Every structure is written in structure tokens, then in C-alpha cells.
Amino acid sequence: MRKNYSIAYILLIPTFIIIISFIYYPAFYTFKLSFHRMAPFGNRVIYVGLKNYIRLFQDPEYILSIKITFWFLLFTVSLGMLLSFLFALLLNEKVPGTRFYRTLIFAPYAISPAIAGTLWAFLLNPVVGHLNYILLKLFGFQVEWLTTRPYAFFSVAFATVWKNLAFGIIFYLAGLQSVPDDLIEAAMIDGANTFRRIVSIILPYLSPITFYLIIMNIISSMFASFGTIDVMTAGGPAGSTSILMYKLFLDAFTYSRTGAAAAQTVILFVFMVIVTIVYFTYGQRSVHYQ
Amino acid sequence: MFNKKLLFVLVLSFLLVFTGISFAKVKIQFWHAMGGWRIELLKNMAQDFMKQYPDIEVEVQYTGSYRDTLNKFKAAVQAGNPPHIVQIYDIGTQQMIDSGLMVPVGDLIAKDPTIDSGVFMDQVTNYYRVGGKLYSMPFNSSNPILYYNKTMFKEAGLDPNRPPRTFEDILAMGKKLLKKDNKGNIIQTAITWPMHTWFFEQFMANQNAPLVNNGNGRLKRATKAIFNSPAGLKIFKFWKQLTDEGLMLNTKKEDWDEANQYFLSKKVAMLITSTSDVTFIEEQAKKQGFELGTFFLPRPKDSETGGVVIGGATLWMSKDHPKKEIDAAWTFMKWMASEKPQITWHTKTGYFPVRKDAVLTLMSNGYYQTHPNHLTALLQLLMSKQTFATNGAVIGPFPKVRDIIESAIEKMLAGDMSCEDALAWAEKQSTKAIQEYNELYK
Structure with a gap:
């Protein structure tokens, strides 16, 4: 038996080498850097203790960014979940051409965030954009979607929702197809209308999926929407689309403030730890039948 | 007989190896941030250079925007593998100086009798001269x-x-x-x-x-x-x-x-x-x-x-390379800032020439009579009062x-x-x- 164990360990070595060099070591290094300040070319490193963190929380821009991130997550996750549930319900109907619609709706998920951003930037362009053209022809007004508030925020948030939608739909669709037909039939015989069936049977049945999707949507809105934002608004106007992840990118790669960026990474890490704990604590026991 | 044959083979192989080494090209890397159609233009310019200097091979690499190029350069420096020449935007000047990793171009010019620093326009070199020292080679300047x-x-x-x-x-x-x-x-x-x-x-x-x-x-x-x-x-x-x-x-x-x-x-x-x-x-x-x-x-x-303050970028030479490669990189850098390439660059883009002789040639060709819009920035630059304010902030x-x-x-x-x-x-x-x-x- 002992021999088997040692073989297992040996087989795990390559995995560990990769994990350690690409995940644990950089993570550890980031923690270390967050207590230091580093010159742009790395030729000087000064220990500063907690100064990076203190400065961050004294920075009104950072506080604003926390608020914006909160609203951004609230908007993208709630709207994204609602829409993906509704789309899944529709796609679950046995209408001719469902497969075709499904393919079309899943397409956004397959493209990269930066390309999604470019597409939306084109659509919302004030001069050659399609949306403004339609608005002008139909209603006689135009909006500068990406350069004025609050439109820039909603444009970016909506693009993120659109991008994440397919992921939610796939999971909901799978969930819907596993709802037992006899349960629905029984409810119909008892006289429950569509709305009642959704609220009392389908939603509770799908609650583990919903919970999982909320977590996944938080993660993707938080981290993957970076590309979309960079292309669409670059964090503007006046910082109104600058979520924490974008701020981190700016400090790390534009302003060479390595220490400050490391501190922000640690803060995001703590946030993710909390989300993960919540998921593992409540994720498993959130199935409720009514 | 056998010995002679062996000797012949040995001599031949030695000759091949050594001539091979002595004719081996010096390879240098050049990173730039000129996107779009300018990528091709710079490649062609490097090709022209290599035709004139067949023993130097220039690897031209487009490394994204000015910002990305500076970042990639920082990463390359920390990985111990910087390119020989990198194009850095005007506002990266102080950071580049503080890195302590670059060869000040002013020093190279001072050592090289084939180049006269007076040939560059003062309005251009004033920007890149900090504390009395010229740090980088003027290349693409605008306003x-x-x-x-x-x-x-x-x-x-x-x-x-x-x-x-x-x-x-x-x-x-x-x-x-x-x-x-x-x-x-x-x-x-x-x-x-x-x-x-x-x-x-x-x-x-x-x-x-x-x-x-x-x-x-x-x-x-x-x-x-x-x-x-x-x-x-x-x-x-x-x-x-x-x-x-x-x-x-x-x-x-x-x-x-x-x-x-x-x-x-x-x-x-x-x-x-x-x-x-x-x-x-x-x-x-x-x-x-x-x-x-x-x-x-x-x-x-x-x-x-x-x-007006000049904008644009200059070419920087990084220190940590063998002397032979630094020399080759210097040859290339000098060539890029020489008259003909500067004329090509100016007429194809609109960045103005950084050299006086290039302007003279274009003047005598009558170029500006047919291209008045190319003259605007140049004239504006020349008419700018030279003070700390117009030399640009560092x-x-x-x-x-x-x-x-x-x-x-x-x-x-x-x-x-x-x-x-x-x-x-x-x-x-x-x-x-x-x-x-x-x-x-x-």
C-alpha cells in the first residue's frame, strides 16, 4: 500500500511544479510586494509596511471605484440572471428552430471580452453607430453613450450582461430539462397557472443552479469584464466605469505603481475568499422545495 | 595520401567554421510602437538599412502602443532580456533615465566623429536633454x-x-x-x-x-x-x-x-x-x-x-549587451536618424524631420510648395520660443x-x-x- 502512495506523489509532482510556479509563487510574491514599493524597472524596492493599503483607502478615487464595482455587480448579476432565466424558459419551449436560436444566443459567450467591447463600441458610436442612427430616425434624438454619465455605465454593464448571458442560459436550460414532467403535470392538474408553476416548482428546483450562477456571474463581471471596459470607455467618463479590476490594471501596467497594484490584488483576493466561503457554506444546502 | 585528404578536410572545415563565424551577422532587436500601416513602413526602412549593412540583422518588432511598449520593455529588463533599441514615448523619459539601464545617446554622439549633434534641431533635442545630457536619439517628433x-x-x-x-x-x-x-x-x-x-x-x-x-x-x-x-x-x-x-x-x-x-x-x-x-x-x-x-x-x-512642445518618441539604447551588438545598434540608430530615412519618414507620415539637412533637402526640392500642410507643424515648432515651458515637463x-x-x-x-x-x-x-x-x- 505504501508503495502505491509514493507513486501517486511522484505522479503529482508535475502538477505541483506547475501550480507552484504559476499560482502559489506569484500569489506569495504579490502578498510580499503589497508591503513594498517598487521602482518602475524593479531596480529599487523599499519596504513600506501597510502604507500601500492605507493610501488606497485614503484615496477617494479608490473608494469611488468600490462603490462603482458594487453597483456594477448588482446590475450585471441581477439583470443577467433574470434575462438568462427568461431566455432559458423560452428556449425550453418546443418551437421549430429552437436549436438555431440556441446557437445564436450562445455565440456571444464564445467571443473574447475585447471583441465584445469593440462590437458594442461600434454599435454605440455617436457618429457611425447603428443605435444612434435608429434612435434619430425613429425618435429624433441621440445619446453619447460612451462619453456621458450615466449612459457609459449602463452601456458597459449591458455589454457585460450580454456577454455573460449565454453561460447562464446553458445552465438554466440544462436545469429546466431535468425538472420532472410529472411534477409540472401534477401542478397543472391542481390548477396552477404558468406563473405559479415557475415560482413554486421551477425556481425552487433550480435554486442550486441559481446560486452557482450568481457566484460565477460575480466572478466574471468582476474579472472578465475588464477587456470590455478597456475597449469601450477606458474607465471614463470621470471614473464612472472604472471598476476595481480596471483600476488595478491601470496601476499595475500604466502607472507602474507595483506596490499599490499588489495591495489591490490582495484586497480582491480577500473578496474572492469571502465569495468562495459563502459558496461552499450555503451552496450545498440551498435546495428548497415548497 | 590519406593524411593529405584528412588535412584537406580539416582545413576546409576550419575555414568554413571560422569564415562562418566572422561572416555571422550581428543580430539586434528593435522594438517600436508605430501601429497600423507604419509597421510595414518601419520594416521596409530596416530592410533598406540591412541592404547597406549586410553584416547587421535588425529584428523589427511591433510591441503595441507606447504604453505597452514601455511595459514590455520593463518586463524584458526584469527578465534579463531587453532589446537593443526601444522606442519610448516622450513622457517615459524620466522613468527611463531613473532606470539607469540606458546608454545616454549624448555620450555615444560625443565618442563618434561621424556624427555632429548640431545637425539635429535644437527644438527636438531640447526636450530629450535633461540636466544637460541628451539621453535618447530623436526619431519621430510631432506637435x-x-x-x-x-x-x-x-x-x-x-x-x-x-x-x-x-x-x-x-x-x-x-x-x-x-x-x-x-x-x-x-x-x-x-x-x-x-x-x-x-x-x-x-x-x-x-x-x-x-x-x-x-x-x-x-x-x-x-x-x-x-x-x-x-x-x-x-x-x-x-x-x-x-x-x-x-x-x-x-x-x-x-x-x-x-x-x-x-x-x-x-x-x-x-x-x-x-x-x-x-x-x-x-x-x-x-x-x-x-x-x-x-x-x-x-x-x-x-x-x-x-x-508648442514636441511630442512623439525617441530611440533608446539599452546597456546590457556585448560591445559588438551595441556598436551595431548604434549604427542602426544613427542611420534611422540620418537624412534619407528621416525624409522618408516625414513624407510618409507627417512627423517632422528631426534634422536640419533633411529640411534643407526638402526645401530645395520644392516639396513644401506642394505639401503646405507638412510645413505647418515644422514652422510652428521653429517659431516656438525656447523656454523650460516649451521644452516640455519632465x-x-x-x-x-x-x-x-x-x-x-x-x-x-x-x-x-x-x-x-x-x-x-x-x-x-x-x-x-x-x-x-x-x-x-x-
Whole structure:
């Protein structure tokens, strides 16, 4: 038996080498850097203790960014979940051409965030954009979607929702197809209308999926929407689309403030730890039948 | 017999190996940030160089925007594998100097009898000379000029041969250029320029006002931002008034293409942007069927005369390479800044030549008679008073300072802050950023 164990360990070595060099070591290094300040070319490193963190929380821009991130997550996750549930319900109907619609709706998920951003930037362009053209022809007004508030925020948030939608739909669709037909039939015989069936049977049945999707949507809105934002608004106007992840990118790669960026990474890490704990604590026991 | 054969083979192989080594090309890497069609142009220029110097092989690598190139260079330095020559934008100068990893080009010029530093235009070298030392090789230099649509000027009843010279002119002419439909939508308006601090910097220099203390950071390391001045306020107020009255279209942060698009689609009659787009805009204007004019950067009516700061980038030589490679890189660098390549570069892009002899050749060819728009920036540069203000600020955290000023302008335009408050806020934040940077080099 002992021999088997040692073989297992040996087989795990390559995995560990990769994990350690690409995940644990950089993570550890980031923690270390967050207590230091580093010159742009790395030729000087000064220990500063907690100064990076203190400065961050004294920075009104950072506080604003926390608020914006909160609203951004609230908007993208709630709207994204609602829409993906509704789309899944529709796609679950046995209408001719469902497969075709499904393919079309899943397409956004397959493209990269930066390309999604470019597409939306084109659509919302004030001069050659399609949306403004339609608005002008139909209603006689135009909006500068990406350069004025609050439109820039909603444009970016909506693009993120659109991008994440397919992921939610796939999971909901799978969930819907596993709802037992006899349960629905029984409810119909008892006289429950569509709305009642959704609220009392389908939603509770799908609650583990919903919970999982909320977590996944938080993660993707938080981290993957970076590309979309960079292309669409670059964090503007006046910082109104600058979520924490974008701020981190700016400090790390534009302003060479390595220490400050490391501190922000640690803060995001703590946030993710909390989300993960919540998921593992409540994720498993959130199935409720009514 | 056998011995002779063996000897022959041995000698031959030795010869092959050694001639192989002595003819082996010296390979150097050149990283640049010139996107789009300029990638091809630079490749071709390097090809020309290699034809003249067959023993040097230049690997030309496009490394993304100026910002990305600087970042990739930083990463390469930390990985111990920097390219020999890298093109770094104007505002990276202080960081590059502080890295201590570069060979000051002034030293190379001093050692090399084949090159005379006097051949470069002072207006260009003044920017890259910090503390009396020239750090990098001038290559692509630009400044902002006013592009205007003569056809739209005529339609609005303005004299197409009298472009605006002052902020006040732009406001007055703008009102004539503004057109709305019956629902109040703006169909056409006066002016645009990218939402970019570069224009604030240029408007400041045009009033001979510095951005930071200690001779704009040229006498000593700058410790404080000082742009909250009457000159700075005039710019902020101008920007705000233009926007509020619907005379200006603002772009996304640092979006140069969007501003070009507004102008080329005839949504605005005037555009302020870099001269580096002259060739492109001339071609596009022809396609769009309007007559193009170019003129100097405007300034407030009753302000001190200043000038424009050069923008663009220079070539930097990194230290940690064998002498043979440094020599080859130096040969290439010298060639890129020599007369012919500079003429090619100028005529194909609009960046002005950094050398006097290139200008002379073009003058005697009559080039500027047929390309007056290529002359505008050059003339504007030559007519700029040379002071610390017009030589440009040297600031370590310049990218951050630019972001702060852009944020302040956006906040002011959105109505979050008054012009005065936005300017004061930007100055305070910039000082903070400068002090934070300076802590690293105490």
C-alpha cells in the first residue's frame, strides 16, 4: 500500500511544479510586494509596511471605484440572471428552430471580452453607430453613450450582461430539462397557472443552479469584464466605469505603481475568499422545495 | 595520401567554421510602437538599412502602443532580456533615465566623429536633454496643429483663408459653424480634439506656462505641480464653455481615432491633433471631398507668447549587451536618424524631420510648395520660443499625472466640479503622485 502512495506523489509532482510556479509563487510574491514599493524597472524596492493599503483607502478615487464595482455587480448579476432565466424558459419551449436560436444566443459567450467591447463600441458610436442612427430616425434624438454619465455605465454593464448571458442560459436550460414532467403535470392538474408553476416548482428546483450562477456571474463581471471596459470607455467618463479590476490594471501596467497594484490584488483576493466561503457554506444546502 | 585528404578536410572545415563565424551577422532587436500601416513602413526602412549593412540583422518588432511598449520593455529588463533599441514615448523619459539601464545617446554622439549633434534641431533635442545630457536619439517628433475644413468654413460664411488664431476666435467662429435640426440635435459643430492631457500641456506651453516646478523638472527633479495658474484656468474654462455651448465634441479618454472620425465625417469643422496624421488626413479629406487647411495651435488672446512642445518618441539604447551588438545598434540608430530615412519618414507620415539637412533637402526640392500642410507643424515648432515651458515637463509619474488631469476635465465637463475646483484638485493630486514617485529615489 505504501508503495502505491509514493507513486501517486511522484505522479503529482508535475502538477505541483506547475501550480507552484504559476499560482502559489506569484500569489506569495504579490502578498510580499503589497508591503513594498517598487521602482518602475524593479531596480529599487523599499519596504513600506501597510502604507500601500492605507493610501488606497485614503484615496477617494479608490473608494469611488468600490462603490462603482458594487453597483456594477448588482446590475450585471441581477439583470443577467433574470434575462438568462427568461431566455432559458423560452428556449425550453418546443418551437421549430429552437436549436438555431440556441446557437445564436450562445455565440456571444464564445467571443473574447475585447471583441465584445469593440462590437458594442461600434454599435454605440455617436457618429457611425447603428443605435444612434435608429434612435434619430425613429425618435429624433441621440445619446453619447460612451462619453456621458450615466449612459457609459449602463452601456458597459449591458455589454457585460450580454456577454455573460449565454453561460447562464446553458445552465438554466440544462436545469429546466431535468425538472420532472410529472411534477409540472401534477401542478397543472391542481390548477396552477404558468406563473405559479415557475415560482413554486421551477425556481425552487433550480435554486442550486441559481446560486452557482450568481457566484460565477460575480466572478466574471468582476474579472472578465475588464477587456470590455478597456475597449469601450477606458474607465471614463470621470471614473464612472472604472471598476476595481480596471483600476488595478491601470496601476499595475500604466502607472507602474507595483506596490499599490499588489495591495489591490490582495484586497480582491480577500473578496474572492469571502465569495468562495459563502459558496461552499450555503451552496450545498440551498435546495428548497415548497 | 590519406593524411593529405584528412588535412584537406580539416582545413576546409576550419575555414568554413571560422569564415562562418566572422561572416555571422550581428543580430539586434528593435522594438517600436508605430501601429497600423507604419509597421510595414518601419520594416521596409530596416530592410533598406540591412541592404547597406549586410553584416547587421535588425529584428523589427511591433510591441503595441507606447504604453505597452514601455511595459514590455520593463518586463524584458526584469527578465534579463531587453532589446537593443526601444522606442519610448516622450513622457517615459524620466522613468527611463531613473532606470539607469540606458546608454545616454549624448555620450555615444560625443565618442563618434561621424556624427555632429548640431545637425539635429535644437527644438527636438531640447526636450530629450535633461540636466544637460541628451539621453535618447530623436526619431519621430510631432506637435499638435489645427486642421480645418475649408469647405465647411465657406458654407458657414467664414473666410477659409483666415483660420482661428485664438480661443476667442474659435468661440466666435464656432457659433457660425453650429447647426441644429428642428428637434435641437446637433448636426454639425465647431471643433474636436481627443480627451487627452497632451492638449492641456500644449495649450499651457503655448502660453509659456510650466506644468511643474524646478524649471519644469529640467533643473532638478520636480517636486510640485504648478499648473493651477491663470493660464491653466483659461484652458479649463475654454474647454468647459465649448462643451456647454455644444461647440465641441469630446471623445473617450485618449481616443485619437474618434476625434479624426468626427472631423472626417464632417461632424465638426475643426480638429486639433498631432501633425503625425497629416498624410492620412489629407488622403481622407480628398476622399470625403472637402478642402483641408492646417494652422497653428490657438491660444487665449491676451496671453504670453510661448510655443508648442514636441511630442512623439525617441530611440533608446539599452546597456546590457556585448560591445559588438551595441556598436551595431548604434549604427542602426544613427542611420534611422540620418537624412534619407528621416525624409522618408516625414513624407510618409507627417512627423517632422528631426534634422536640419533633411529640411534643407526638402526645401530645395520644392516639396513644401506642394505639401503646405507638412510645413505647418515644422514652422510652428521653429517659431516656438525656447523656454523650460516649451521644452516640455519632465515628470516621473507622467502617465499618472495625465490620467489625473483627464479625470479632472471629465469631472468638470460632467458638472461635478467647477473649473476652479477641478484644476485645483488636479494640481493637488498630481503633486501627490510626484511626491509618491520621488520617495523611490530619495
